[in-house]
């Protein structure tokens with residue numbers, strides 16, 4: 001399979017992905033086309049996981065504003081995800097490879113997925129409130145609807161009613177240092193107590209570029 005075929009499979013999976021959080025089924029990822037993923041790959045902004053010639057994982061950093069990027073299109077095939085008694089750590093391998101490659105960039109991550117929060121802890125993402133981001137970055141990434149924030153979308157930054165409550169974003173530790181080490185906030189998912197051991201298997205991680 002060539003890279004276009006592999007990324008087409010990932011794009012279809014990303015666009016139809018769903019998770020259940022607190023009993024509610026939701027789409028955790030923005031839909032992506034194969035061309036979107038090829039664009040990230042050609043720009044050196046993504047990473048994939050391959051097993052037996054099959055794509056089983058993808059992650060990218062997407063340009064947000066200025067020197068800031070947002071972790072996105074993060075997907076692991078359900079058959080390869082971590083769970084009780086099963087720890088292939090594909091998601092962790094993707095995050096590690098991508099964030100290590102781009103440690104000089106300012107990167108933030110948003111999610112509602114508890115598994116993604118667990119992976120984030122393991123790569124030392126730091127949770128902060130949106131309002132602790134530079135204001136233009138907050139405005140660029142905030143997409144909450146008025147039903148959540150209490151104000152129209154274009155008023156979120158100055159007037160969001162959730163701004164000091166459950167409204168968190170995670171940033172890489174290097175980014176956190178670069179913006180002056182703001183006070184971390186609490187995440188709904190605690191840092192995992194167990195450390196992760198990457199198994200010796202046939203999963204290959206390929207970094208773009």
Ligand SMILES: CC(C)(COP(=O)(O)OP(=O)(O)OC[C@H]1O[C@@H](n2cnc3c(N)ncnc32)[C@H](O)[C@@H]1OP(=O)(O)O)[C@@H](O)C(=O)NCCC(=O)NCCS
Pocket residue numbers: 017018019028029074075076077080081082083084086087088089090091092093110111112113114115116118119189192194196
């Ligand atoms: C998020 C995602 C990429 C993680 O990939 P993964 O390969 O399962 O990640 P890892 O195995 O490295 O780590 C996941 C960890 O979260 C844990 N986990 C799973 N559900 C959890 C929950 N409800 N609460 C806390 N931890 C949870 C897993 O058990 C695993 O930890 P462990 O191996 O120590 O037990 C994958 O679940 C996925 O593709 N989800 C659908 C798309 C999505 O939500 N993408 C992220 C959007 S921001």
